[in-house]
Amino acid sequence: MDINAMKQERAKLAKQARGILDVAQAASRSMTGEEEAEFDRLMEQADRLETTIEREEQARALEKRVADGNPPKPDPAPGAGGDQAERAATAWRTFLRDGRAGLNGDQARALGMGTDPEGGYLVAPQQWVEQLIKGLDDAVPLRGLATVMTLTQGESLGVPTLDTDLNDADWTSEIGTGSQDDALRFGGRELRPHPLAKRVKISRTLLRRATLNPETIVRDRLTYKFGVTTEKAFMTGDGNQKPLGLFTASAQGISTDRDRDIKINGSGGLDNTAGAAADGLIDAKYALKAGYHARARWLFHREVLAEVRKLKDANNVYIWQAGLAGDRPDTILDIPYVLSEWVPNAITDEAYIGMLGDFSYYWIVDTLAFEVQRLVELYAEKNQIGFIGRQEIDAMPVLEEPFIRLQAEVGA
Numbered sequence: 217m218d219i220n221a222m223k224q225e226r227a228k229l230a231k232q233a234r235g236i237l238d239v240a241q242a243a244s245r246s247m248t249g250e251e252e253a254e255f256d257r258l259m260e261q262a263d264r265l266e267t268t269i270e271r272e273e274q275a276r277a278l279e280k281r282v283a284d285g286n287p288p289k290p291d292p293a294p295g296a297g298g299d300q301a302e303r304a305a306t307a308w309r310t311f312l313r314d315g316r317a318g319l320n321g322d323q324a325r326a327l328g329m330g331t332d333p334e335g336g337y338l339v340a341p342q343q344w345v346e347q348l349i350k351g352l353d354d355a356v357p358l359r360g361l362a363t364v365m366t367l368t369q370g371e372s373l374g375v376p377t378l379d380t381d382l383n384d385a386d387w388t389s390e391i392g393t394g395s396q397d398d399a400l401r402f403g404g405r406e407l408r409p410h411p412l413a414k415r416v417k418i419s420r421t422l423l424r425r426a427t428l429n430p431e432t433i434v435r436d437r438l439t440y441k442f443g444v445t446t447e448k449a450f451m452t453g454d455g456n457q458k459p460l461g462l463f464t465a466s467a468q469g470i471s472t473d474r475d476r477d478i479k480i481n482g483s484g485g486l487d488n489t490a491g492a493a494a495d496g497l498i499d500a501k502y503a504l505k506a507g508y509h510a511r512a513r514w515l516f517h518r519e520v521l522a523e524v525r526k527l528k529d530a531n532n533v534y535i536w537q538a539g540l541a542g543d544r545p546d547t548i549l550d551i552p553y554v555l556s557e558w559v560p561n562a563i564t565d566e567a568y569i570g571m572l573g574d575f576s577y578y579w580i581v582d583t584l585a586f587e588v589q590r591l592v593e594l595y596a597e598k599n600q601i602g603f604i605g606r607q608e609i610d611a612m613p614v615l616e617e618p619f620i621r622l623q624a625e626v627g628a
Contacts, residue, residue, distance in 0.1 A: 409608035
């Protein structure tokens with residue numbers, strides 16, 4: 217596949233869609249039903265091309281790693297394994313496929329059994345947990361942008377904050393020391409991982425006969441389940457025994473002082489009259505200090521992005537631009553964006569509809585004590601085996617200044 221050709225085709229589709237908007241706006245009218253349908257069709261084709269481009273780039277990256285001599289490691293033979301980590305990995309695969317009964321004494325000791333009186337828990341090898349966490353990075357966009365840390369000791373992580381900075385320095389004489397300043401104040405926030413559990417069911421036949429390793433099957437299912445739950449909490453969690461979300465106004469996270477209004481038309485869309493909504497996004501961009509712009513990203517739900525794509529500023533220029541070069545993503549006002557299904561998407565008065573920020577200031581803390589319980593008899597009638605995964609995680613914005621939250625406001 218020619219990636220550059222696909223990117224050019226995608227840009228062509230975007231241009232055709234814009235042409236439809238231009239015709240309607242030149243006539244000072246809304247798009248007709250046929251125009252709306254054609255616009256949506258063109259943008260859907262452009263989105264499908266984008267997905268194809270991303271998959272092709274991932275495939276080429278994997279091929280390059282193999283060509284460079286870094287192919288995926290083959291699975292060790294049953295019972296093999298020279299060092300402790302390898303023995304634990306082999307024992308873990310055996311446990312997932314055959315349960316505790318399939319483990320010999322050395323394998324059980326390699327996994328380090330938990331303290332559950334029923335004897336149903338085993339602690340997953342650290343390497344397997346790290347691979348599961350890496351899978352989450354790919355499944356939910358915020359983890360890839362946030363600062364992610366692993367808590368190996370203690371029950372919580374303290375985050376020092378600078379609540380009040382010093383005043384500016386004083387111009388003084390050669391031997392002067394300036395005025396005394398007592399304004400400096402430090403604060404603190406605490407991240408305390410909270411328990412999270414999910415249950416998945418896997419066909420017994422699949423575990424026994426599948427070409428994939430049992431650990432891969434179970435990890436993939438847990439990746440999806442944990443990914444959905446944590447992503448929701450990263451967006452809208454209330455901080456009560458769960459992460460504090462980006463779209464939850466809180467003095468401990470992002471307060472309402474960081475909210476900026478975006479005009480809407482009262483009928484479920486952004487107000488593009490004289491560039492009203494576009495001007496709001498421009499104001500939001502420059503409400504964020506320039507030092508954060510290099511790593512900043514817009515964060516939207518896809519349905520809100522569909523509205524943003526149609527916006528023009530007061531100079532009749534589209535604020536959404538398609539990326540053409542291989543290293544240049546699509547941008548809004550020259551800043552890239554990411555999408556999440558769990559960003560609020562109801563375009564109603566006073567609702568949050570998006571965000572701009574440097575998401576490295578959103579901290580996520582995991583623990584490596586990931587436990588898996590294997591349920592054999594509960595689903596025996598359906599020839600399935602259940603797995604319950606348990607993890608502890610917490611997250612919150614550690615500084616509100618790097619974030620601007622977008623709030624819908626019905627235009628006057």
